[in-house]
Amino acid sequence: MPEWLQVAISVILGLVVMWLILMIVLWLEQRKHPGQTKLRDLLRLAPDVIRLIKRLASDSSVPFGVRVWLGVLLVYLISPIDLIPDFIPVLGYADDALVVAIALRYATRRAGRAAVERHWPGSPAGLSAVLRLAGLKQRN
Numbered sequence: 751m752p753e754w755l756q757v758a759i760s761v762i763l764g765l766v767v768m769w770l771i772l773m774i775v776l777w778l779e780q781r782k783h784p785g786q787t788k789l790r791d792l793l794r795l796a797p798d799v800i801r802l803i804k805r806l807a808s809d810s811s812v813p814f815g816v817r818v819w820l821g822v823l824l825v826y827l828i829s830p831i832d833l834i835p836d837f838i839p840v841l842g843y844a845d846d847a848l849v850v851a852i853a854l855r856y857a858t859r860r861a862g863r864a865a866v867e868r869h870w871p872g873s874p875a876g877l878s879a880v881l882r883l884a885g886l887k888q889r890n
Contacts, residue, residue: 795879798872799854800827802880805869806861816860823853851883858884 806812807820826832826849834845858866863886870877 795872795876798870798876799850799880801871802866802869803850803854803857805871806857806865809865809869812861812865816857819853819860820857823850823857854880855884858886 803820803824807817807824809817827846832842832845833849834842858880863881866881866884866886867877870880
């Protein structure tokens, strides 16, 4: 078997395994919070999350390191260069979602719940989902 074919098969299998792991993680997260958040609802959060990131990145009261992190995230999302190209079905956008989730979790924990609440442009249910995904405690 030619070396290029082995590399191609390895890359494809690696992508399939990564996709399966992502699906398992999403399924497990869904089971932790039954009836609270559906995947479709999380996808609807995308415009609000992008506005939140932009607002946090431009707020001078947010720590400088968080603003830099969010600025790099925005550049990554705008850039045509991705870890996995977007033309690959499902996986192309899954890497963007993963990068956003990791960056958002980091930024919201460092910026604090008050900053996230102050800059959240969406619904209270969306804010609750973002705070839950970021690992910030819910207020009763």
